[in-house]
Amino acid sequence: MPAKNRNDAHSNFARSFRESLSVVTKSTLQMRVLGDERVLYYEPPVKLQRTTGDHLYLTVIQTYSVIETNDEFKASTTSYNYELWLKRDRELAAIVEFHWHPSKEVKWPHVHVTGNSPEGALERKHFPTARISLEDFLRFLIRDYDIKALPPYATWKEILTRNKREFVTNASWLYYEPLIS
Amino acid sequence: MPKAKNRIVGIKIVSAAGFRKALDSRARRVLGVSGSEFIKRYSSGSLGPRSLDRKPGTLALATLCSFTKDQSASKKQKRRT
Numbered sequence A: 001m002p003a004k005n006r007n008d009a010h011s012n013f014a015r016s017f018r019e020s021l022s023v024v025t026k027s028t029l030q031m032r033v034l035g036d037e038r039v040l041y042y043e044p045p046v047k048l049q050r051t052t053g054d055h056l057y058l059t060v061i062q063t064y065s066v067i068e069t070n071d072e073f074k075a076s077t078t079s080y081n082y083e084l085w086l087k088r089d090r091e092l093a094a095i096v097e098f099h100w101h102p103s104k105e106v107k108w109p110h111v112h113v114t115g116n117s118p119e120g121a122l123e124r125k126h127f128p129t130a131r132i133s134l135e136d137f138l139r140f141l142i143r144d145y146d147i148k149a150l151p152p153y154a155t156w157k158e159i160l161t162r163n164k165r166e167f168v169t170n171a172s173w174l175y176y177e178p179l180i181s
Numbered sequence B: 001m002p003k004a005k006n007r008i009v010g011i012k013i014v015s016a017a018g019f020r021k022a023l024d025s026r027a028r029r030v031l032g033v034s035g036s037e038f039i040k041r042y043s044s045g046s047l048g049p050r051s052l053d054r055k056p057g058t059l060a061l062a063t064l065c066s067f068t069k070d071q072s073a074s075k076k077q078k079r080r081t
Helices: A006-021 A134-144 A153-170 B016-031 B035-044 B049-054 B058-065 B071-080
Strands: A029-034 A037-041 A046-049 A055-069 A072-088 A091-100 A110-113 B011-013
Touching (some): A006 A029, A006 A037, A006 A055, A006 A072, A029 B016, A072 A134, A134 A153, B016 B035
Antiparallel strands (some): A029 A037, A037 A055, A046 A055, A055 A072, A072 A091, A091 A110
């Protein structure tokens, strides 16, 4: 959401990010500020309750800074890591990881999936994706991994729909164009 | 200390020391090394792009690495440029 000053732009983004996460967890999100860039993250991974009674684990890292556009300020994502993990023999094993980290070697948004193919292991392949919002990821967890939503259906649906709409309205990009050319 | 008006319910702003502790805990869990050892290897370039992708969770560690700098050092750097 565009804001009148940098502080409000930072706060608006963080508040909306935390609100979306509140659909699946009450855990306190941590923030580190360095200059004008910020990182929102969970450490340790957050335990998520499944409707089937067992648990999976969530890690989230979102980095962003605030940019000025037409006398307004808005938050701009600089990277994201949305990951789902399973605890096996006291160790966490990755299930699926949605990444976008343009300052590293692979610049397009992608997903890593743990599994095997006739050719070999899949988890280190970078399957290209569109830009994934946190809200897309959370809906995916609820729908496909039976993660239990904490608020009633109407409430969580309203939160994720509203914040996703905000994301689409303000995103400076949604698709990684070099993949099209 | 963050100003009260900047506080957001459900979000805690961590200090440089708190952040390094979190990085250490993650590095030990993901790679079995200390946070300072990971920073040393990453900063020296001994972890190439392929190494970062080899094990789930390593790239996230590299992302966090850039936030380990001291805030005051970052401000001084900004003033110089």
